[in-house]
Amino acid sequence: MLEIALRNVRRQRARTGLTLAAIAIGVTSLLLAGGFVEDLLHQLRESTIRSGLGHMQIYRQGQYASGGHRPSDYLIDNPEQVERAVDRLPDVVAHAKRLNFSGLISNGRGERPMIAEGVEPILEARIGSAISMIAGSGLSDRDGFGVIVGEGLAKAMQLKVGDPVNLVVSTREGAMNTLDFSVAGIFRSFSKEYDARAVRVPLKAAQELMVTPAVNAVVVLLGHTDSGDAARTDLAARLPAGYEIKTWPELADFYRGTEALYRRQFAVLQIIILVMVLLGVANSVNMSLHERTAEFGIMRALGRTSRYVFRLAVLETVLLGIIGGALGVALGVILALGISAIGIPMPPPPNSDVGFTGAIRIVPTLLVAAFALGVVASAGAALLPARHLARLPLVEALRRGV
Amino acid sequence: MLLKVEDVGKIYRVGNQEVAALRHVSLNVDERAFLAIAGPSGSGKSTLLNLIGLIDKPSSGRIAIDGTVVSDRTPDELAAMRARSIGFIFQTFNLLPVLSAEENVEYPLLQFSELTSAQRRERVRHYLDVVGLAAHARHRPNQLSGGQRQRVAIARALATHPRLILADEPTANLDHKTGGRILRLMRKLNRTSGTTFVFSTHDPQVLEMADRRVDLEDGEIVRLGVRDGKDWSYAFERRPLADEMQGTLGNRVRAGRVSSA
Numbered sequence: 001m002l003e004i005a006l007r008n009v010r011r012q013r014a015r016t017g018l019t020l021a022a023i024a025i026g027v028t029s030l031l032l033a034g035g036f037v038e039d040l041l042h043q044l045r046e047s048t049i050r051s052g053l054g055h056m057q058i059y060r061q062g063q064y065a066s067g068g069h070r071p072s073d074y075l076i077d078n079p080e081q082v083e084r085a086v087d088r089l090p091d092v093v094a095h096a097k098r099l100n101f102s103g104l105i106s107n108g109r110g111e112r113p114m115i116a117e118g119v120e121p122i123l124e125a126r127i128g129s130a131i132s133m134i135a136g137s138g139l140s141d142r143d144g145f146g147v148i149v150g151e152g153l154a155k156a157m158q159l160k161v162g163d164p165v166n167l168v169v170s171t172r173e174g175a176m177n178t179l180d181f182s183v184a185g186i187f188r189s190f191s192k193e194y195d196a197r198a199v200r201v202p203l204k205a206a207q208e209l210m211v212t213p214a215v216n217a218v219v220v221l222l223g224h225t226d227s228g229d230a231a232r233t234d235l236a237a238r239l240p241a242g243y244e245i246k247t248w249p250e251l252a253d254f255y256r257g258t259e260a261l262y263r264r265q266f267a268v269l270q271i272i273i274l275v276m277v278l279l280g281v282a283n284s285v286n287m288s289l290h291e292r293t294a295e296f297g298i299m300r301a302l303g304r305t306s307r308y309v310f311r312l313a314v315l316e317t318v319l320l321g322i323i324g325g326a327l328g329v330a331l332g333v334i335l336a337l338g339i340s341a342i343g344i345p346m347p348p349p350p351n352s353d354v355g356f357t358g359a360i361r362i363v364p365t366l367l368v369a370a371f372a373l374g375v376v377a378s379a380g381a382a383l384l385p386a387r388h389l390a391r392l393p394l395v396e397a398l399r400r401g402v
Numbered sequence: 403m404l405l406k407v408e409d410v411g412k413i414y415r416v417g418n419q420e421v422a423a424l425r426h427v428s429l430n431v432d433e434r435a436f437l438a439i440a441g442p443s444g445s446g447k448s449t450l451l452n453l454i455g456l457i458d459k460p461s462s463g464r465i466a467i468d469g470t471v472v473s474d475r476t477p478d479e480l481a482a483m484r485a486r487s488i489g490f491i492f493q494t495f496n497l498l499p500v501l502s503a504e505e506n507v508e509y510p511l512l513q514f515s516e517l518t519s520a521q522r523r524e525r526v527r528h529y530l531d532v533v534g535l536a537a538h539a540r541h542r543p544n545q546l547s548g549g550q551r552q553r554v555a556i557a558r559a560l561a562t563h564p565r566l567i568l569a570d571e572p573t574a575n576l577d578h579k580t581g582g583r584i585l586r587l588m589r590k591l592n593r594t595s596g597t598t599f600v601f602s603t604h605d606p607q608v609l610e611m612a613d614r615r616v617d618l619e620d621g622e623i624v625r626l627g628v629r630d631g632k633d634w635s636y637a638f639e640r641r642p643l644a645d646e647m648q649g650t651l652g653n654r655v656r657a658g659r660v661s662s663a
Contacts, residue, residue, distance in 0.1 A: 004512075011500035298496045301457055302510045302558075303485020305478050394457045398496065 001308075005315045009323075015288050019317075020324040022284035026277035027328025027374040028335065033273050034370065035336050035360035036344075037266040041259060043346075043356055045225060048255045050128030053248045054095075054219035055228050056235070058082050061244045063216065071100035072172045075214035076243070082218045085238040089231050091223040096123035097215040099206045103169035105149070105199060107157055114153065116167070116199045118206020118215075127221045136161035136185030145205050146184030152196030154186045161185060167201070171211045179209045278377050285317055285381035289389060296389045297397025306390040313386035314379060321378025325371040332370065336360035404565060404598050405431035405454060410463030412449050412621075423449040424621045427463070431600060431614075433565075436592045438612035439602040445618040447602035448493075448570050454600065455490050455568045456480045468565060485513050489559030491569035491601075495551040497543040497558075503550075504530060504539040507558045514562070529557040533587065549580035556584070560591065569601035573608060585611050 009016050049055060063074035076082060079097050086095050099118035104111045121139040135154075139146055147167070149159055159165065161183055168178045181201060189195055207213055222231055232245055239245075249256065296309045340359035348355050389397075407429040414421045424446045431437055439447045452458040453465060456472060465472050467487060472480065484490075497506045507526045511517060517525075530536050533553040543551055552572060559567050569588070573581030589611050592599050601608065609615060615634065617625035627634035 008500060294496070295498060298498060299509075300481065301455075301484065301490060301496070303481050303483075303513055305481045307478075395452055398457065398492070 001312055001315060005312060005319055008312075009316055009319050015291065016320065019281075019284045019288050019320050020327060022280050023321055023324025023374050023378055024328035024331060026281055026377065027325050027370045028332040029273055029277060030270075030370040030373060031329065031332030031362075031366060032335060032339070032360055033270055034366045035332075035362060036358065037262075037270065038361040038363050038366065039340075039359045040266075040346075041262060042361055043358070044259065044262065045255070047356070048252050049221075049225065049248050051130035052124070052128055052219075053251050054127050055222040055225065056220050056232055056245050056247045057251065058086075058218040058220070058235070058239070059216065059244050059246065061242050064244060064246055064250075068100065071102075071216050072210070075172070075212065075216060076218070077214045079213075079215045079218060082239065082243065085235060086218060086220055088238060089220075089222075089234055091227045091231060093221045093223050094123055094126040095218055095220045096120045096127055097203055098217045098219060099203060099210065099212075099214070100216045101169055101206065101210055103167060105153070105157070105165055105167055107159065107163060107165045110157060111168075112153060112157060113197060114167070114199050115197050116169075116201060116206065118201050118203040118210075120203050127219055131187040131189045133185050134188050136183065138185055138187075139200060139202055140184075141202065144202060145179065145181045147181040147199050147201045148185040148187050149183060150195030150198040151186055151188045152192060153198065154183075156196065159183050159186070167199070167209060169209055173211075175211075177209055177211060179205065181205070274373070277373075278381070281374075281377045282381040285320075285378060286385045289313055289317070289382065289385040293389060293392065293397050294400045297392070297394060297400075300394055301398060310386045310390035313389055314382045317382035317386075318375065318379050321375040324378065325374030328374055329367055329371050333362055333367070336362050404433045404435075404468060405429070405600070406464075406466040407431075407450075407454065408464045408466070410450075410453060410460045410465060412446075412453060412458070413461045422621055424453070424460075427618075427621075427623055429616060429623070429626075431566075431598065433598055434592065434596050435598050435600070435614055436589060436612055437598075437600045437614040437616065438609050439600065439616045439618060440604065440609055441602075441618035442604060444620075446621040447604075447618055449621075450618065451568050451570050451600070451602045454566075455488055456484050457490070485510060486562060487565050489562060489564040489567040489597075491552070491555045491559050491567065491572050493571040493574050495543070495548075495555045495575070497551055497554055499543055502540050502542055503535060503546065503554045503557075506543070506554055507561050510558060510562050525561050526557075529561050530554075532560070532591070533557045547580075548576050549584065552576060552580075552584055553587070556588065556591075560595075560597070564597065566598045566600065569599065571603055571605075572601055573603070573605050578607070581605065582607060 058076075060074040060076050063071070066074060083095060083097075086092060097120060100116070101118070102113070102115045105114040106112075119139065121141050125138070133148070134151060136148070139148055147165060153159070163183045165181050165183060166178055167181055168176065171177050187195070189198070201209075203215070222228060228247060232247055236245055296313065299309055300306065344358035346356050346358040407427060410424060410427045411422065412424040414423055427446075427450060439450060441447050449458070453460050460473070467483065470483070472483070475483070498509060501509065504526050507529060508522055511522045511525060514522075527536070527539075530539055533556050535550060535553050535557065538546060538550060543554070546554065552575075572588070573584060576584060585608055588599055591597060603609065613629040615625070615627040616623055617627070625639045626637040628637065629635075
């Protein structure tokens, strides 16, 4: 039967061509829509990771649960140990240490409470940041005692770039310490509350101020987000007890909610597209089989059973589904590459000032799903018309000429 | 006796109405017969042929082919009978358009699992030769003339070596000369292979060739005839009865010679 089905498909150029086109275009549409969604979610994910979260952060055990209120209680005394373990991971792009503390910032005129982070400027730049500079420059390694302050804080204290300030802290031992800094820049983040209290200094200066070589966190950026889970397991095996590893989904509260919202919205749209594709394919298949009523009638008049005719009609359509699905996938991939090369301009995502370029992402599971849907849609579309062909009284089937 | 049609009737629904296409038709056909079912259009010829050919089912009465009563057969069994015992030649040829002439002739043979592909091809070649189309074996129907298509249909009907070949107005879509040729071919096949031919027609040229005839009018048999030289000898003859009188009078047989008009 397969030979006959293939022969029929091959020899009916026009009819086959139309049905193939319907299936292929349907599959291509599913691919492009799905690929666009995948890309948006991918970009959302990456921008979240590269906003300073990194792929994972390593803390002293218990710091995360404490909510970060008393960072000096959860210091990593031996950060080199952690860094060595991280360096052994296969896909690490960068890692940076951070030290968190709080205290007062004062400038002759007044003083304010502050929350502070000591960072390694160059490494932090590679990991990415959720803040943007609105005045001055960022921190640099050369400028050992520069400080960047949040916009709200700068306004409250009337700070300008270049002003001297004084940071006062309470060390781990409980003693007071103070150091002079110079305002290197003013930054803005997405949170006004944060900007009203936050400052950043180079890590070395922070460690000098807090009189400790310890850090609070080691932030790790990987080359590929997909290797995240494996990397975490790997690292957990290499680290001794007393540490905890938090991955970016655990750290980005807003991300999960946003991703869920987007996925739901996209799912609804994709279902609508799917319904339209199904209708298109069903229409084409129905028309095609209906036109051949007499042809299948002749087969039955010559002795083929109704069951045979049903199976042949469905088989031919499934073959079309396979060929059309393959064509749709090929066309979808070509269009995806082309559109991605041109790029789709997109506005800034949440928590960002910068727009990005959308693309169509080609994901293997999506290719397989779109192809499978093409085949299944074709088979499904054939069922009712094929049943009709098989059951129609022979006299009626033959009445229409071939 | 090859074919026995017993008191067969066929009723169609057209919208809300019922139309009786055949009424109380009884007929016996022997082997090797070359029988014409004659009558004007609408007389029920094609309907009767469809019933004999198992393409349709009678509303009443019985049909038996080769001793097998067809009304108790399942659709699959009827399909098998159509494949092996009956060859059908349609008025509109009904060839499969995507297949070549030889593929069309081969098509019914594909169901014969006892034949190898070589044996199939041999039969196809033989019958295409018989109908004189060996040179056109690879042509598609749309590349053949009406007469050539009909000959392909004849070869297809013959290839399965059926007991009975039915032809529904086989010359209706052919010109006079071609029609004559086709008929002479069928007559020759009937005489040489012994295959029984039953065809429906209103073409007098066709009737000239037949050696038995059944005349239908308004769905009833009005005449049964046997060839007598150039004439016909009618076994019985009657006018169709009005509906009210139907069933109260049986068939009346009147012997005697009536010369053909």
